[in-house]
Structures are given as C-alpha cells and as structure tokens.
Amino acid sequence: MDEFELIRTYFAASRAAQEGRAVTHEQALGIGDDAAVLAPLPQGQQLVVTTDSLVESRHYSSSVDPRALGHKALAVSLSDLAAMGATPWAFTLNLHLRSIRRPWLEEFSKGMTELALVHSLSLVGGDTVSVQSEEAIVVTAMGLVPQGQALSRQGLRLHDDLWVSGSLGDGAWALQHQPTAKKLLWPEPRLELGRALREQGLAHAAIDISDGLASELAHLLACSARHANLPGFVAHIELKALSQCLGPELHRAVQKKVLSLEQACLLAARSGDEYELLFSSPAGSQQRVLALAEQLGVKLTRLGRLTSASTPPSVPAASPPSPASLRPPASLMLSPSSIQWYGLDGRLLSISEGALAGFNHFQQEGPNDP
Helix, strand or coil: CCHHHHHHHHHHCCHHHHCCCCCCCCCCECECECCCECCCCCCCEEEEEEEEEEEECCCECCCCCHHHHHHHHHHHHHHHHHHCCCEEEEEEEEEEECCCCHHHHHHHHHHHHHHHHHCCCEEEEEEEEECCCCCEEEEEEEEEEECCCCCCCCCCCCCCEEEEECCECHHHHHHHHCCCCHHHHCCCCCHHHHHHHHHCCCCCEEEECCCCHHHHHHHHHHHHHHHHCCCCEEEEEEHHHHHHHECHHHHHHHHCCCCCHHHHHHHHHHCCCCCCEEEEECCCCHHHHHHHHHHHCCCEEEEEEEEECCCCCCCCCCCCCCCCCCCCCHHHHHCCCEEEEECCCCCECCCCHHHHCCCCCCCCCCCCCC
C-alpha cells in the first residue's frame, strides 16, 4: 500500500470526508485535489483556525488504543474551538508514520471519523509522510464564529468571577496510575458550553485546560493585562472551591487517604489533559451561570475572582493569623498578573508559580507527564 492508497482507503472514503457543512456545496472540493475548496463562509461569520500536534513518546505511548488516539487527536483541537465559542466546520490531518499498519489505520480513522460526524465536521485534506523515529499526528481544525464575537484570552475584566467546567485532576492521576483511563484517552470537548457562553454573553474570556489550570490561568491574566493596558490582574482562587470539582479518581484517593484533600486540590491545579473550559464571567452573574449549567447538564464551579494587582489580598477577618510558613512572600503579593491561592481554611498560601507549573512542551519527560 502506498501513500495514495492509504488516503483513499482510510480517509478519502470516510463519511467525514464526504459530509459536513464545509464540503456539501456544489462548488466545494474535498480530498483528492491539490488543495481543498470549501463552501463559502456563511454571511457574517469569521473563520477560527487551530493546530495541535501529538508526538509519540511525548504526548502518547505507542501502545495506546489507536481508536482512542484518533478520537483524542481531533478532540484536543475541538477543545480550542470550544474555548473560542466556535462551531466546528472542517479539519485537516497530517500523519507521520514509520510504516503503514492496516489494522492500526482502520481503528485510528474510525475513532477520528466518529467524533467528526458527531459535530458535522468535514475532513478536507492533509498529508502523510514516512519517518524513522517518533510518529506524529497533526490536526488543523477550523470553526465558525459570528463576526467580532469570538471568545479570547484577553477579555478579563476587574471583579470578574472565575469558573471552570466539569472536574479536574483525573488527567494527572491517570498519567501516574491509570494510563488507559477514559478521562485521558477519550476527552469530550465542551463545544456546546463554549457556544452558549458566547451567545448568552456570560464569558468575558475563556481558555481550554490542556496544560493545567494554574498554567492556563496565568495565560489569561498575562494576555488580558497586556490588552487592557493595566498594571496587572490578581486571581484569588480558593482550594475549598476547587475541592468541589475534583475528579472521581482524586475523590477516591482522598477517601482512601492516599492523598490529603489539599494535596488533591494542588494536583488538580496543575493537571493537564483535562480539556475543560476556564472562563471569567461578569460579577453578579452567578445565578445565570448556574442556570446554564443546569440547562446543559454540565457542572460549573466558581473558583474565585479577579482584582487589580494594586489591590491587597483579602484574608477573611475570622481567620487566625497565618504562620510564617504560610505567609505569602512580598514578590507574590505585589507582582503583576499573579495568582493568590487560599487554603482550605481560607488562609493565604505561599505557593510559587513553579510549584503548580503545568505541562512543559519542551521539557524532556515521558508521554503526557504534567
């Protein structure tokens, strides 16, 4: 089997390549030409484009279920579209393979096609190439959003509430203890939530959690401070709130006393491979956000709030004085765009950003290690 037969057999003939909004147009051209020609953009819509790479031994193991890998390769890009409030439209696929393995390709293409069909997403092209070392999968996904309405990382406003969808922590737990866990292999992008937040005006800014809550929150703070030309933002995050959205595996670890509740919360704060949405909403909109959660059947948890970098941290008056070991250093209290972590007892903790660093794409580690 050569490259062209591989494409015809496993991808060009799939329903994902023949159906979907981007190619079901009389003047559209999908897979089989030098390039795809897509349907005209609907009036008033902008194109949203994202690219993600999964590299063997870095992001996944060679022994992983190929059907799950096909699903995840597409899902991680769809999660980026969800964070923008976009509707999926089309995608391309680049495969870097050591060899052509028919059973592997059949299962991989099934996993990818099944997810694409759920979202009427068209596979419109890509490339295949032979490699000698690690294999890689590169997906470029395209979505549509009404002009000027895309959610972004730069929209935070003072006094916003910070919310997260679903549960956190099981991504990191699975990497350490259950590499075949559903949370790790079969992520479900929060596309419906992203669109609803945009449509109802409930999110000033949003980001998907692929590298870790603390890491993604730092991106939101930095981008928004630059955009707003402000000295900086401070996010006040409560571990007590975070404890309410721990994943089921972390809950079990706490119940079995494998982890303390605080340890579980801190693991959840740095856990990658979550693909949940972190977003800010206007102060006073809590009831509307909770109503949306009930409407969509998605758990949404308020983790904290935003202030300016010049506002001193607010430690509850009823709390006893913090011992020296818990007192935040001056650099943490005064630095622009920082994160203040409050312990389960409400006291301000001293936690360096490095302690909660998420996944580092250039650090030499095993598959998916956060």
